[in-house]
Amino acid sequence: xxxxxxxxxxxxxxxxxxxxxxxxxxxxxxxxxxxxxxxxxxxxxxxxxxxxxxxxxxxxxxxxxxxxxxxxxxxxxxxxxxxxxxxxxxxxxxxxxxxxxxxxxxxxxxxxxxxxxxxxxxxxxxxxxxxxxxxxxxx
Numbered sequence: 001x002x003x004x005x006x007x008x009x010x011x012x013x014x015x016x017x018x019x020x021x022x023x024x025x026x027x028x029x030x031x032x033x034x035x036x037x038x039x040x041x042x043x044x045x046x047x048x049x050x051x052x053x054x055x056x057x058x059x060x061x062x063x064x065x066x067x068x069x070x071x072x073x074x075x076x077x078x079x080x081x082x083x084x085x086x087x088x089x090x091x092x093x094x095x096x097x098x099x100x101x102x103x104x105x106x107x108x109x110x111x112x113x114x115x116x117x118x119x120x121x122x123x124x125x126x127x128x129x130x131x132x133x134x135x136x137x138x139x
Contacts, residue, residue: 001089001111003080009037010045010083011076011123017055018071018124025057025064045083052082071124077115087112 016031028046032039046065049055053068067074080087089107090096096104 001087003084005041006045006083007080009042010049010079011120012037013042013045013049013065014054014067014074014079014120015123017065017067018074018120021067021071021124025062025066027064030064048082049079052078054078054082067120071121072119074120075116076118076120076123077112079120080115087115 012035013028013031016034017026020026028042029039031037032042046055046057050057050065050068054074055065056068057063057065077087087108088104089111090104093101093104093108
């Protein structure tokens with residue numbers, strides 16, 4: 001399964017809204033400028049998020065978008081499913097031989113577990129302090 005820009009930018013929108021949760025509506029223009037993204041593209045992504053109830057639109061001069069629920073109740077999985085569809089590493093798992101089917105199911109379940117147990121509150125509160133647990137390899 002490959003997450004496209006729809007899923008990635010959708011997460012960006014939701015993380016930005018979570019960071020500003022409780023401060024009033026946020027415009028897509030400000031999210032686009034902050035993240036150096038196309039405002040037009042974000043407009044295309046916000047509609048399915050709104051239809052799913054993940055965001056609400058606020059009209060008016062100081063309008064924009066707010067989260068449809070608390071940041072602690074919206075998961076990355078909710079967003080990815082709305083924008084990308086079902087989470088599956090391959091199509092036609094049921095047609096695979098048992099050994100391969102088991103592998104694909106385990107991969108699917110692992111990805112679902114991560115996405116469904118990561119809230120946008122978790123993502124919004126993550127700070128990039130320049131320190132990483134990742135290993136640095138020198139060649």
